[in-house]
Amino acid sequence: MPDQTGLLQRGPLRRAGTGLLAALLSCTAALSAAASAEIYRVSQEDSVIGTPFYVKTDAEHTLLDVGRHYGSGYDEMKQANPSVDMWVPGDNQDVLVPDFHVLPDAPRQGLVMNLAEKRLYYYHSATEVEVFSVGIGREGWETPVGTYSVIEKIKDPTWTPPASIRAEYEKRGETLPAVVPAGPENPLGAYAMRLSNPSYLIHGTNKPWGVGMPVSSGCTRMYPEDIEALFAKVDKGTPVRIVDQPYKIGWRGDQLFLEVNLTEEQSPASPKQVVPGKYAQADDVALDWDEVRRALQENSGLPRLVGVRQGAKSWHKLESVF
Template sequence: MKRQQPQRNSQSGWVVALGLALVGVSCALPAAQTGYWLPNPDDSVFGQIFYVKSGRKDTLLDLGRRSGFGYDEMKSANPGVDTWLPGKGTHVLVPAQYVLPQAPRQGLVLNLAEKRLYYFPTSGKVVTYAVSIGREGWDTPLGNFSIVSKVKDPTWTPPASIRAEHAEQGEILPAVVPAGPDNPLGQYALRLSAKKYLIHGTNKPWGLGMQVSHGCIRMYPEDIEQLFPEVPIATPVTIVYQPFKVGWRDNDLYLEVHAKDKDKPGSPKEVIPTSIAEAQGVNVDWREVRRAIKENTGLPHLVGGRQQPPQRLYLDRIF
């Protein structure tokens, strides 16, 4: 299969591939269920962005959920599109291309900056999910953890701090919320070795992909249902905060940005590791690095590459 060459979109600076198809609103991303294979262990960029046409009643949240994406991802990738009323026939970009975080490729890896979970079921394969994380003051913890228990149809025992918060808003929470459609944990929960933190479903999926929880990691109901039987007890869970992700796809260098104001670097050279920028044969286009930081779309942006070694020509001797 002939490799597609990257093409620059003049309006946004996003890197898209030739031949992207506009697909109907009923189309979902197959890899959201099957995962992606990384045939080259040195590569960390995978997937491919695509477009869908919105229907008359669609919101960006509707279109995102059908392909496994959350609110913030869809907003960042479509800055000119109305969130609640894109309009019938609007071409909406689905940001289904990713740079892997810098973390061990095992178990579960969560990058808080992009609100996305990566699962490595086997060597060379990755499945990825949108998540919600803890809001300010209720931060999801960073570090290395593991899954210590799994519960189907969990009950929820809200801690005193959350009950007090709800009481201030005039809502009295019961001491225990039973399993069922009104349970905020949804139907499945994975408990982490970090006290009081879970990876779980939700009874309010339309808030997914934002910084809204009390520190737990929320997933779409259909995603946690798929993940729950796949991960055994003791599965490692690595939680990082990486607003700038850099990675290779063949000989192309990409930068993916999910930066808040506090993350903005003083110089573009701060976001490209010195081990890459100063490597022999690597060319970094610093203008494109600046563009990626400024646009902050959450999409992998082509910012350089490495030269291929010259091929030697062998001639048969004629005697």
């Protein structure tokens, strides 16, 4: 059972599970562990998974520690907790864990990565999915959008930095060796999966603070414990779709949710541009355009309830969370 007041006692970080429950409307941290941790189950008609919840911080841990414990990366923890200091959150501080997502608009097969949210989805099937925070390529070294596959799996990889990266290090007065051997100094970590665009890998890292940030040279970084778990499950030939969807919209039952993930440099689109016509023009959908605008303004990275099916008794205001 996870510690409901914060992180577990000192020791290796452990994932508490993606099925944790919280009392949404009252925003309490009433958590309960799911029987099958880290796997979300969703009907083929729905596309919203998870439940956000609050935990209490302690004086010994940063917001990054809290995020890693629950599988969240830097940017999403910052986005969900804009008033909390990332490095010194303080003792007994309420911190929102953003365990709540709209699935990307992509086939539910293999691996789907959404660059806008820095998140990787692994579909066991169309109705079972695991979610991982990832680090992606920084400006000028962006991770490329496209459809690929896993062509190679490597345990304890060596790193052969390309000439472009070695030149970049030289400009900073640093010299990279031609080959970095496997071990704690290797930036690829202990596991790597090569894509059919062979310059790009999904790999671990020796700098886990970069997970959830655009800091790599194009490859995808994962927490060491996450890549180890994923590596064991993903076969060669698994499809990998990389998309860039800052606006995601989808159903959970009769409720329609909008999730917004914009960078600080991006300005939100207009509400009419964000909500597709199949929702905006449907006779059986009641939209609250004020909620759409609020989702765009807040850019919290958390799904916001913006509509319901006509006649459904499922409209709840969740301002205390969103």
